[in-house]
Amino acid sequence: MSTFADIYGHDKIKEHLQKSIELDKVSHAYIFNGGLGAGKKTIAKLFAKTLQCEKHGIEPCNECHSCIQADSSNQPDIIWIRHEKPGSIGVDDIREQLIGDMQIKPYSSRYKIYIIDEAEKLTVQAQNALLKTIEEPPAYGIVIMLTTNADIFLQTILSRCVRLDFKPVADELVVKYLKDNYDVTDYETKFAAAFAQGNIGRAVTIVTSGDFAKLKDEVLHVVRYAQEMTVSEIMAEVKNIANYKLTIDDYLDLMAMWYRDVLVFKSTNDVNPVIFKDELSQIKSQASHFSYEGLQDILNSIDKVKIRLKANVNFDLVIELLIMAIKQAV
Missing domain, CATH: 1.10.8 (Helicase, Ruva Protein; domain 3)
Known part of the structure; x- marks a missing residue:
């Protein structure tokens, strides 16, 4: 995205950030909170690029040396915090890449901007180390934390940051x-x-994504044929589904969307609200076969699977029970 005008949605967030630049009231600490793919990283890059732009407008000029550097991820005063441990951002990561580095003045720009992606992975120790920097930053220091769950932060961190929530478009x-x-x-x-x-x-x-297309095909196979599967076929299907452990939420969401389509068509006899429109004959067939109670039982079973998987219940067993619930629904 070259300018804020190119961003689809998030109008209030764009207006807030541009107004803060215009009035020279940029905060020293931000939390961008929203789901994966919500646009946090895109807007963080654009905000940082605009702040460092040599034309000092509320949109980046996309022509100056700083903007060109930012576009190629080579702007020396826009720093992305890295972490070697996939599950956490530790106190050493913050001390070495942010706290110590912020004591050095910007190389060529007005600000030094530090962007922490996956900031929900900050350990408590890392947050406490970051707190003093946020409380007493140098005039040129800005920290932007991108997170899917701002509620995980210490209250002392939250109270010192401008929090911007990225809502669905x-x-x-x-x-x-x-x-x-x-x-x-x-x-x-x-x-x-x-x-x-x-x-x-x-x-x-x-x-x-070709991977998503494969995932969708796997889900469609199960919802089409679950009621006809033998026990051995169900066990084989459970092994297939195990290949999608990392994207099981998408798998279950697709499955739930299918049965909601069946329920909606059964209730309304209207094809317009149906999402799986290229599967209308199968949707209509299942709508005539299942009862309202049976469809609701399947949807409840899918919700229970999500809860059980988060509680680390045995994956194969949970999926087997789900397919059996679909098979036995009437």
Whole structure:
């Protein structure tokens, strides 16, 4: 994205950031809070690029030396914090890359901007180490934390940061973004928008990822044939689904979306709200077969699977029980 005007949605966040630049009231610490693919990283990059732009406007000029450096991820005063441990950002990471480095004045820009992606992984010790820097930063120091869960931060951190919550974008904006930027059909854009639930990044993954297409095919196989599967076929299917452990939330969301389609069609006899429009004959067939109670039982079973998997219950057993619940629903 070259300018704030190119960003789809998030109008209040864009207005807040641009106004703070215009009035020279930029905070020294921000929390960008929102789901994966919500646009946090895109807007953080654009905000940092604009702050460092040599023209000092509320949009980056995209022509000066700093903007060109930022576009190639080589702006020396825009620093992304790295962490070697995949599950946590430790106190040493923060001390070495941020606290110590911030004592050195900017190389060529007005600010030194530190962006911490996956900031929910900051340990308590790392947060405490960061706190003093946030409380007493040098005039040029700015910290931007990107997180999917701001509630995990210490209250002392939250109270010293400007928190901006990235809310879902309207489906029509998601559809427009996909049509403007990708060669996809109307069905693909509408399906992606419905599944992504206002998350443009997630919608892009849906229309561009071969892995997601495979995942969708696997789900469709189960929802089409679960009621006809033998016990041995169910066990084989459980092993197939185990290949999708890392994306099991997407798997279960697709499955839930299917049975909601069946329930909606059964209730309304209207194809317009149906998301799986290329599977209408199967949707209609299942709508006539299942009772309202049976469909609700399946949807409840999917919700229970999510809860059990978060509690680290045996994966294969939970999935086997889910398929059995679908098989036995009437």
